[in-house]
Amino acid sequence: MSPLPNRRDEEVRRLLDTPHPVVPVDLAARAVLRGRRIVRRRRIEHTVLWALLAAAAIAGIVLAVLAWPDHSAPPVPDNWWPTSGPN
Secondary structure, three states, X not given: OOOOOOHHXXXXXXXXXXXXXXXXXXXXXXXXXXXXXXXXXXXXXXXXXXHHHHHHHHHHHHHHHHHOOOOOOOOXXXXXXXXXXXO
16 A cells, blocks of 8 residues: 655655755854844843842832831830729
């Protein structure tokens, strides 16, 4: 039993039999420059985001310290059970 011809196989063979397009000479150099730009941009973005995170953490700590209630004075107890009252 022979397998049926596959249309996709024929299309791939036809594509591979055609002459390949010409690759620009400076393609590798352009790719390297683009890659360096991408890496540099990502590094700057990560640095800025880490700095913003650190600034937000510091601001949160400062805000918590400033808004924290002062515990140096003893709290005034509420009279839940009055000792004297109308009988």
